């Protein structure tokens with residue numbers, strides 16, 4: 001059960017704390033107001049861990065990677081296999097251009113609080129296509145992968161059912177349902193919502209045709225410590241197989257080539273500046289930087305990856321990503 005990278009002892013510690021926070025609230029529901037924010041945070045952290053685990057499996061051992069995927073699915077709020085068809089095989093290939101199921105410009109290219117809030121529902125609807133196709137393909141040609149997908153769904157739904165039943169069994173209907181909602185079900189929704197919103201704010205108004213300006217970055221200490229270096233998004237896209245702990249140094253190598261408007265220190269200030277202030281002053285909204293995703297340069301067919309990205313490409317393939325034990329090439 002050893003992690004491939006020593007930095008993932010922290011990932012494991014976070015994963016172990018997730019159920020502790022939930023169980024503490026079940027033991028003493030008076031702790032809900034104090035610990036439930038932590039449950040929401042851990043779901044968001046589980047989202048970044050799920051992302052990292054699908055790019056770079058956490059453990060050397062295949063079985064350990066499978067079990068870790070189940071564990072994280074419960075706290076993240078969705079079976080983690082879904083990252084493969086929607087993220088590794090789709091988003092990393094198209095980077096917010098046509099063909100990306102998670103495009104930020106589907107109905108409008110404006111970046112406002114209401115587009116950001118509703119993006120989850122639009123994106124989830126359009127991601128359901130690649131997920132269904134992936135499951136159908138697994139069912140046809142890879143029974144082991146198909147069984148793994150079904151197991152992830154069963155464990156995720158089963159955990160929510162257990163949370164409701166345990167809450168009602170121990171504390172009665174009102175407190176039991178409240179416990180399940182506030183410690184497992186709503187944090188899970190928040191985990192998936194935030195992962196999609198991160199994708200939105202990391203790409204909206206960026207230039208996917210540019211070598212380094214394809215993503216928005218946050219280089220502040222707190223955000224990157226709490227979310228496993230998720231702020232270094234350009235470095236991640238350019239090195240999708242690199243371990244999350246290497247992203248600060250990879251970011252440092254390209255930081256001076258990224259437009260300064262796409263590197264922010266303070267995550268909360270960015271939210272305040274671009275969602276609260278712009279609610280009253282729309283002229284201060286972010287503007288498209290460089291070439292828009294829907295405006296391909298003449299020398300491309302508008303669909304293919306940039307030449308540089310083609311070489312580096314997503315490091316996982318559909319089957320290997322779940323067949324994590326055999327993923328030496330993904331390290």
Ligand SMILES: [Zn+2]
Nearest residue numbers: 055087236240
């Ligand atoms: Zn990624």
